[in-house]
Amino acid sequence: MGRGKVELKRIENPTSRQVTFSKRRNGLLKKAFELSILCDAEVALIIFSPSGKAYQFASHDITRTISMYRREVGLPESNNSSFLRARTMEYWRNENEELRRSIGNLEMRLMNLAGEELSTLGVQELKQLERQLKTGVERIRSKMRRIISENVSLLKRKHKASQEENTHLLKRIKLHELNFADASCSTTTVGANARISAFPSELI
Numbered sequence: 245m246g247r248g249k250v251e252l253k254r255i256e257n258p259t260s261r262q263v264t265f266s267k268r269r270n271g272l273l274k275k276a277f278e279l280s281i282l283c284d285a286e287v288a289l290i291i292f293s294p295s296g297k298a299y300q301f302a303s304h305d306i307t308r309t310i311s312m313y314r315r316e317v318g319l320p321e322s323n324n325s326s327f328l329r330a331r332t333m334e335y336w337r338n339e340n341e342e343l344r345r346s347i348g349n350l351e352m353r354l355m356n357l358a359g360e361e362l363s364t365l366g367v368q369e370l371k372q373l374e375r376q377l378k379t380g381v382e383r384i385r386s387k388m389r390r391i392i393s394e395n396v397s398l399l400k401r402k403h404k405a406s407q408e409e410n411t412h413l414l415k416r417i418k419l420h421e422l423n424f425a426d427a428s429c430s431t432t433t434v435g436a437n438a439r440i441s442a443f444p445s446e447l448i
Contacts, residue, residue, distance in 0.1 A: 261294075269299060276301045286312070298335060306332070 280303035288309040
């Protein structure tokens with residue numbers, strides 16, 4: 245029995261809607277890429293999220309592809325291509341600037357954690373940093389205690405194994421000594437009997 249027809253309508257739950265958007269967007273971008281490779285097609289795809297963030301894929305220069313589309317459908321060539329190029333450049337400039345700010349913030353955070361560049365921090369920021377450092381120290385101590393405990397357990401196991409091996413060797417040595425003593429005693433008895441047998445019978 246075939247699957248029933250699914251009704252397409254807006255997803256009301258924001259979380260589900262965002263998850264669905266991400267999955268469908270990635271699938272659409274993948275299909276566009278596969279189409280350009282398998283069929284040697286010139287593909288351009290632009291997606292705007294509900295929040296206005298742009299996602300795009302272009303097998304060739306996207307500006308050229310859009311110009312081709314405009315000519316194909318009879319739209320006049322204007323400054324739109326220049327505008328699109330400027331918008332694209334602005335987007336990547338903003339992205340680079342955002343990444344640069346994030347890197348700067350992370351580097352400053354690392355310096356703060358190392359006790360440097362603290363003059364720019366206020367009381368609340370210093371208290372927050374202190375809490376973070378306390379938490380980090382506690383985690384380090386916990387890790388050290390766990391490592392030390394594991395090492396102690398390992399040394400105890402090695403010590404026990406060494407004691408057992410030592411006991412086993414001592415038993416083997418004692419057994420060897422007993423066997424040697426028995427062999428010596430047997431040799432002495434045989435030698436004495438041999439000497440007695442060597443005397444003439446009339447002297448015995």
